[in-house]
Amino acid sequence: MSEDRHRLVVLGSMDEFVPLVRKARERGWHTIVCDGYPNTPAKLIADESYDVDPRDADAVARLCAEVGADGIVSSYSDLLAECCANIAQRAGLGCPLPPDRLAYLRDKSLMKGMFDELGIPYPKTARVRRGHVREDLEGMGFPCVTKPTDAWGSHGVRVLGDAREVEAAYDEVAGYSDAPYIFVEEYDDGLEFNLMSWVVDGRPVVLEVADREKSDDGEATVPWVSRIVYPSAHTDDVLGEATEMLQKVAGYVGLLNGPLCMQFFWAPGRGVRVCECAGRIFGYEHELLEYASAGAVCVEDLLLDNVYDPVAVSSRLEGHDPHLADVAAGLYFHGRDGRVVSVGGLPDESDPLVKETIVYYRPGEIISHQVGDKPYAARVYLCSPDRGELDRRTDELFQSASMTDGQGRELLLRNRRKVPEGTA
Template identity: 45%
Template sequence: MNKRLLILGTLGEFEQLVQKARARGIYTIVCDGYPDGPARAFADESYVIPVTDTDRIAALCKEKQVDGILTSFSDLLLECMVKISAKAGLPCYLNPEQLPWYRDKSATRGLLEELGLPSPGFAKIPTTGFAPELISHLHFPLVTKPLDKYGSRGIYVVHNLEELKQAITETASFTDLPEILVEEYNDGYEFNMMTWVHKGNVHVISIADREKTDIGPGEIPISTRNVYPSCLYEQVVSPAADLLQRYADRTGQKEGALSMQFFWKPESGIQVCEIAARFFGYEHELTDMVYGFSIEDLLLNYLYDVPALEQMLAQHDPRKPVCHGAVLYFQGRLLPIRDLSVPQKLASHPAVKKPWIFYHEGESVIAHGPNPYVALYYISCPSRKELDQVTEEFFTTMIIPDDDGNEVLYRNQMPVYPADTDLSGSGEGL
């Protein structure tokens, strides 16, 4: 019988995974709750079922006699895949008992504390009846977070008790749980790290500079650029890889994706932000662009060709990019879009490898919908210096007006790196 694969997810990120699976002769079924998901056009079969209806999707897997299930790029999709695979008897690199260490922020923080791994000071506090002594061991500024949500939802930065009380109310509106997480805010450099665990060993795929822009008091800074490879790679790779190895050893993860967002300051080292058992959405494309390392091929090899997976890992060197690349994120206020002529013009810039404009003229930007950004661009240059120059050009010229001539987009800003940071890489190594 031909291989039969269910891919959980039909948005644009999954198009290449579906296409690559079919190119291998794998019968491909896609499923999620988005009826207009563009990846549906490339699949052999397509079903509209909310990913949280795990019983129904598990029944579909049995009915269609699928032999594997894949997803990535979101924590919710990862969680649902693990539950579906357990119910349908399909192979998966995690089991439901391991999920809390990757999905529950309090369980993650607790395990990091147990292992003595560096993470921000934190406390779980009730959404009602807050008492100041609950955070007496913490130092402002603080961040409030829902314990059960991802994607920067319900996260606020506070500098005193009055701001904290207000933020507790606002964060509580994003969760049904009786508690939220409060942790110390780290203003250091931030990084995205993607790895793959094979036979219990963590293999580094990439480390990116995760650059952000402040948008106003109380608001968490927004992500505006992720750059591959990180200009601070050598400073952070060893402690970050060691930390993830210890985490995987403790959770029992022997295979699969393992990613981490973390902070670093020259004077205090690294500190964990989040750990997830999946790859980063709208970013994994950069490993292919910068290294020729395809995340889609890695996922398919995990299920169907382990020797090829081992060869990929053995041949990959994250210190040797073939070019420097970045994804530029443009995020917007909840306003109607009048004119997209500037982002459309920038889409034809010679450095752009793939543009992605998520809205049409006349539409309004919405919060926490299927479109996570207003627009994004994957760009590539021979050196980091040239990449920064192109980025600055985009950040200064990008404009999207609303019906009243107001700017829809937040204004992206470039960060400042330590004076001794080498930003002149040629693309042949760091």
């Protein structure tokens, strides 16, 4: 092995990390994949792999020294971004933000304080303590959304109708965080968006704005994300205001080069209200950017460039237009707990609109919602130059997709496409 060959630690080993490891290896780099899960997809293709929990920053930092790592990378989850920053600081490796600054993009209490200082609007929020729920919710409107202080992956997020329901759910929500309180926000009924940007030399380049659509069949505690569409039909309505907010946040935390994403609401005449900002790329949807840009933007390339050559990111993004060349949609199928007996109605890649179909549960496997389990029952990525065509195929797949148990009970939550008011 060449002495000048980069030795890159990749923090994370699930299927989302497979393209990242492959691209690093294509560049001739030695890949070292590390997390607490054995025999996972990215570990099977890496040059080396280790089963070490990334939350143990000292242990992974020692591993970095032992394997001679000269770089570390992660993304796709707030937890892994935080772990990466902690490990990089201990191991003397580069990272977009040190832990104390990344905390403003992870800890909701610090984040809300930052928004207040920057004048960035967000839904009315209260810190709610155990045993003081009704007192702390005084003056709040309902329905409301509960959130743990520093959890990830929508754990503990609930839409609730009154203070009594918050009291009943408190222990479950608080269990995802060590903080002595939870956050409760007034429910925002505006349109919802995801925005991915990359900060280059201190200035955010908006990669895309996406429509974040949800479904609700009355059975789930909280509406679930069922479709994300790149680019948003409202890109021009929100782009200017959202970019100004990103610039303020990047300056506040001191981010010069790296990912900065934002989830927000918007309604005509009211403007943007921010749900949260994140110092990582959105997982299980960033592929849509590559599809919709006809391959012009690949997040894995940006992540890898940023480790050793941030100047290359500037070249890749020069002249980037967030309106994108095509329209891509991610369809996310969620399931109820149960043993899968039959799977049907999901397309394969012979369908001209389908870029990828991933079925997470096969017959005989059990759908579960414990922390660390598979995030979806299935997902399908579509791409077309025509949004109408994409909508029609979405509706067909939302009707046909099925996973049933031994009693014939449908395990998939029934997705419904969000139809704009005034349209059929």
